[in-house]
Amino acid sequence: MLLRSITKHIKQQNWFAVFVDFLIVVVGVFIGIQVANWNESRENERIAEEYIERLQAEVRIENQTHQHVFDYLRTVRTYGFAALAAFKQPVETLDSAFLINLYQASQTWNYQPSLSTYNELLATGRISLITDLNKRKALSGYFLGRAGSANTIEKSSYTPYRTTIRSYMDSDIQMQVRNACGDNYTFSESNMTYLNLPKRCEIKVSDGLASTEIQRLHANERVRQDLRFHLGEIDVALASLKNGINAGNATLAILAEPTR
Template sequence: MIKFFRKIRQKLLTESKFSKYLLYAIGEIILVVIGILIAFQVNNWNEKRKNDSLEQNYLISLQEEFGFNKKNLKSLVTLNVKNANFGLKILNYTGPSKPEISEKSFDSLIINTIGNEVEFRPRNEIIDELISSGKLSIIDNSVLRTSLSSWSESLKRVKFQEAELSKYRFQLLDLSMKQINLRDAIFNATGGVFGITESKFDNKNTQILKLQEFESLLSSFIGASKFADQRFEVLDKKIDEILTLIKQELKK
């Protein structure tokens, strides 16, 4: 093909048909430019198709990841609400007077209040990979990109409140270790399923209810738990927003 065009140029030059040669040369340049543009466009189409395919794969993986996180968060919220409700029941019996609650009932309440750690542990493998590799830009939806990029900041706010809650929980545990017989408390709360039998010591666990320090720590724990609920609610809405946007993109 190149030889064919070269022969035409040489023929036009030898025949001194310069004007025709000039037009021909311009036409040839235009053809070359068009060929380059077409090749460039085809390359862009191929790249876009690859990116679209990669984006779809990431969106599916993100949908699974945030679906898991939503279920995980729901279970954690249920646990946190349960802990606070048990704590509120205990507050009904605190004060300087003789506690009007049985040892077994109190033991069950205190173990259920502070026996479980509240910490959200999300799966972040896919979103971390997207951000660390710089591939977040393949997500076409700008609103979704913004939501994904701010996910870690949302987690930080939750972690801050969880740390506050954990602080009061450990303070309650420390005080309980000093003031109550945890062996009896665990036995009464679990019915001995862990193999822990009743203690031979005869101290009354309900006496801790007369300590103002216990009442203050328990009140702080419940307050921190309620604030954690608010953080969890905001995070849950963010997860819903991300899942909705992902669903919309997958339908395109």
Template sequence: MLLRRLSQHVKSQNWFAVALDFVIVVLGVFIGLQISNWNDARAFDQLERNYLVQLKDEVALNRRVTEYQIVYVDTVVESGKRALVYLESDQQCEDDCADLLVDFFHASQVWGAPRTLTIFEEMERLGLPRDAERRQTLLDLYRFLEGWDVVNLSPPAYRESARGYFSPEVSEALWRNCMRYPDGDVEELVRDCVDDLRAMDTSAVLEDMRASPDLANHLRFWIGQNVTAQVLLPDALGYSDSAQAAIDEALAQ
């Protein structure tokens, strides 16, 4: 309709009408583009908000995993220290042999936690969040989480050495009742196997372990690795809290 009218105005050489029609066409295209851009921006705003809602849950889950890891490495370190005292002494274990053997077992554990990075990685691919300061706060947390398990990519030598002294019966008791998976994901170190171990000759196992020329050195190294975790892991809690605050601030807008 508009193009037909424009053609008629050209034929009649009504240049004012031609100019007016041209302005109307350009203005219509401009308004159409603006509406399209506004709709796209609004849709992208909603997309970012939806991702932030999901990311809030992901950050909370990773924080819970970090809290678990802190308890876990504390158990590994304290167990390792008690085991090392025995290895460096010439005293018999006497009536605490079963408890001490559990220490050797717990000290050999390698933390492994199912951290989730999926939502953040997808947001990063999309360039979200768009706020630079908020994005940096999230990067601080996820860069820490991504690099953390490099400390334990390979099981320590102590793990293989110590467990080589466990008989099948001892191993069964240790694995059955001295660790558990309360929610199917995280692993907890407990001592419910002690009574089963007391029915076995654990003192002989411990004496054989103390006679090893390398076990104490392997244990010292592994304790040191876990002490690193004790020192650094609490930083992740601070990063997590900052990330949660940044997300809450964005969602409140």
């Protein structure tokens, strides 16, 4: 209809009418573009909000995981320091608790950070949908920190001590400790699997075998040195986990702020 009107006005050389027709076309195109842009902007805002909700859930899960790993390694640390203190005691005063402490001090948690949503944002380029630069900066710092934290925990957990004690200790005693005091598994509402290391443990081992192993391991300087180093590394992992929890709380606070 509009094209027919323009053609008619041109034939009539009614240039004012042609101008009005042309203005109608321009305004119509402009309004159409603006509506499309507005719809796209609204859709991008909706997608961004969904991603922020997913990121908040992911950070909360990471905080929960950090706390569980922290509690686990703190229990490992307690066993380790009890074993280390026993090296200063007369060997004849020690019992099977010394063997349990030595073994449990080598336990570890294979922690892997949850980065799926953030990695998806980076891979698809949708990180740009989060227009609040403060939020993007907080997310970048937090998730890069989680990768570094995982590396720190792995290095701190898998020190030479784990190999040393599991190489020198009698295999039957190791089996006894694993069967009586191994990891317990629990599942969260978010379907995450968590480990729990019992804080107390008892094993049944013959007096003769226990006495032989206690004397042999108590006199082993390598076991003592590796344990001392191992405990220092566990303290590093605990500090990293604590920093991760604090960083998670700070990131959640920033994500909850109104978008700037």
